[in-house]
Amino acid sequence: MKKTLGLMLLLGIATQCFAQTHDPYHQSLVNKVNQNNIIQCLTEFEGFGIKTLGSQAEENTLNWLISHYQSWGYEDIETHQVNAYGETGYNLIVTKTGTVYPETFIIIDAHYDTINGPGTNDNGSGTAVLLEIARILADTDTEYSVKFIHFTAEEWGLIGSQQYVNEIVIPQNLDLKLVFNIDEVGGVAGMNNDTIVCEKDMSAPNGNNAASEQRTQELAVCMQLYSNLDTFISFAYGSDYVPFQEAGYVITGLYEFNESDFPHTPYDTIENMDPEYEYQVTKGSLGALAFFAKAYGELNTDEQESLQYTVYPNPADEFIILPPRKSGEKMQVQLFDSTGKLVRQSVQKPAQELKIVTTNLQQGIYFLKIGDKTHKVIVQHK
């Protein structure tokens, strides 16, 4: 539930601070994001109809969510009853226990209730991101515990999340490292959806704002490292992170940059969205959650092979190094800027290190094409 504020009110702060670097294991997780799963999830979500608190559609969606988590082997699955205006529904909380910090939680959340329409963007899109991330993380350890939370009654005024904070988080004094909210990230059909808004807390109380700023910068970097999207930092408002921030917790969030006109109408449907954008948002979100929760594991042989060849440094300042390759072929090497313009070209001979000078390139995102593989490279001058 977000009212259009328009871009005039957004804070135009480009992300310049690269606090963390690309993690090959996190990349191997991100590589598992499957666009067909996302489209199927959005389609099924749409098929349930209008999911208002207390409706049959809301209950059907809840059961559908639970069956997904069960099928992936999650065992700690709880519902939390939400009551408002004489209706009853349920938040869904699925907990994955951390191996090092089991009592410290990263919450990733998205509301699944809708109003006036099927809500495929608002917020089937966030729902699909959570499900795809949960599917991929089911067999991966994280140092911190993760709670996947699907809130209801968001559209009636953040009621599901508010009751969860009041009845669970505060009484149980939960140790929350971060609340990462995803609401309306489906993009707009027919537009060039190439930017994601990363939202930081700028509201009272202020004691948690600096930490939110830091986490949001980290989120933006992860979105850039693990998706092809640009990022835009703005302020958090009007979604389920608000009750957490009001209770003093540290929050961050994602929201689409091109804003759909259709939320809260019957036209909030997949055909008015951009599934490729949602796919990119999912990849970046998984990279971010893997970073926040400290996912770790071994790369299998195939993954090692495909990830082994790493160009560095990334971000690059004066040059990018392509290490020598074992296999004996000459490789064409091309560097493109984010608009697709070719800016550097070379050939790497077998067993030869290649250095590409980047001193005179503008800061930003580049794509390094080596043979048929493309590596994303960030140029940032010190």
Ligand SMILES: [Zn+2]
């Ligand atoms: Zn929403």
